[in-house]
Amino acid sequence: MKKITKLIMAACLLTGVAACDTDKDVAVYGEDSGAIQVEATINTAFTRSNPGATGEQQKQFNEGDELQLSCEDGYLNYVFSGGKWSPTDNYYLRWGTEPVTYSAFYPVINGASTANFILPTNQQRLENLANADYMTCIVENATDDGSRILRLGMNRKMAKVIMTLADVSGQGKVQGVKIGSYQGYTNGEVVETTSLVSPFITVPEGGKAGQNGCSYTAIVTPGKAGTTATFVSLNYLGEDLVMPGIPELKPGKCYEFTLKVEDSVISVSEPVVSPWDSGTIQGGDAEELQLAAYYVKEQPAGNATGMDWDNAMGVDALRNLLQTSSNSTVSNANAVKLDGKKIYVAAGSYEIAKENSGVKVEYSGYSKQV
Known part of the structure; x- marks a missing residue:
């Protein structure tokens, strides 16, 4: 990809000696048989966060999701629309005759790349929760196998934590729940500093916010156990409480805890650990060890x-x-x-x-x- 040919039409063609056919000067992505078609899947049985969905819906990308595809000479963004990935602007890639290494990451947000990611700490809305679901992929020496499809096997880099309140007595109300996490990735490694995530809150039908059955979902950066870093902080009966000790977590897993507040002490159960798509945000299914x-x-x-x-x-x-x-x-x-x-x-x-x-x-x- 040593040159970029800009087109007069709504779509443009990114061409080059190594990876692209340079015979044509004008092309439209949807009509070009040589265009690289992107197919993104997850390299595990567990996939998208989709916290409002269940079953198979949790294994699908959402309408409007965007990923970035890079090679040696530049990058392009692709958006998931109508069941397929399409370029977001006036450029696209064509298959060439020589192998090319591609890398990709999701989501396309400020500060993200295939090696770096800053964890969003406000996850109180579904779209914010999805923007924390960091995935990467590298396809080495890719060539066209005749299908014209570049298959991206995305690898999840994050873990999901669900905490469900239990044993909240009387009219007591838990407020301001935050869940501790490492702050993200730098050069492919988990950073050592931590931060507190404001989670997505689910109140069970007929229940009340901050009382039994209320659950808190956060996507966090997994890493080694941190004994002094805050894992849970909250306010109960007007008192600010903190529980130290971030546990060791693994990428692509869901950890479901029962969260209790007894007098002025926060406690959590041993987690129920499952593949990402098995965990729900309905609460109540975590069992204390x-x-x-x-x-x-x-x-x-x-x-x-x-x-x-x-x-x-x-x-x-x-x-x-x-x-x-x-x-x-x-x-x-x-x-x-x-x-x-x-x-x-x-x-x-x-x-x-x-x-x-x-x-x-x-x-x-x-x-x-x-």
């Missing part, structure tokens, strides 16, 4: 759920689990969690029974204090 034991260290590790040593809870979380409360619902919930469970504690110094903490330590079956 029933652990056989809890693991505790002086400082929390991993996602701080206490499920193993790599994800051990800290002393504050243990104290919250052991405490009784003036709210009988909280006390009963803690009792259920602890019933029949073992607690493994790493060597260290722990202040378990603090003044007014609601924790009473008693011993039985031992000849002296432990």
Whole structure:
């Protein structure tokens, strides 16, 4: 593609020695048998976010979706319209005789490329949620196989997180929910800094915003676990609450959590992990993992759920689990969690029974204090 031939007609022809037939000076995309036809699919069983859709609809691109296709001499944008991809302006590509390497990415938003992406933090509208669904593709040494189609196998780079409220008591209302995420990609690598995403909110039929069954959906940049970064922040009964510990997530997966607020403590269940298109935003289908034991260290590790040593809870979380409360619902919930469970504690110094903490330590079956 060493030269660009501009046409008088509504469509123009991007030509070149390596990839394009240069015999014609005038062409119209829809009438040119040598034009490259783009077909974009997802290289997995899970595909588009389409948070308002279900089943097969989640596996389709939306009308008006736009991707960018690049080669060594430039780039073109294609829009999905009427079930096919078409150039958005007065240029298009033709097949040539030599192999060419193409790259593509979706969505076409400010700062995006096949190696870089800034995660949109306002995902409160469906279109904003879709604009966070970053995908890339590289097709090396492409040649025409006789079909005239350039097949783009798009690879999803993001993960989907769904949190569903449970055990919100009385008229209490959860507000201002935000979900922590890494900020995107730079040169193909996940950036180390994090930000908070305002999620898409779904209120169940007959339900109320901020109460049981309300769900929060965010598309996030997956990466390694971050023990100090905020995973959930919200306001409950006028108090701002924060839960640290972004868990390790994988691209193309959906993670569904049950989100609870007990007194002044945020907790989430172990996630139900599924392919992207299996998760819904209706809420209510996440199940809390029933652990056989809890693991505790002086400082929390991993996602701080206490499920193993790599994800051990800290002393504050243990104290919250052991405490009784003036709210009988909280006390009963803690009792259920602890019933029949073992607690493994790493060597260290722990202040378990603090003044007014609601924790009473008693011993039985031992000849002296432990």
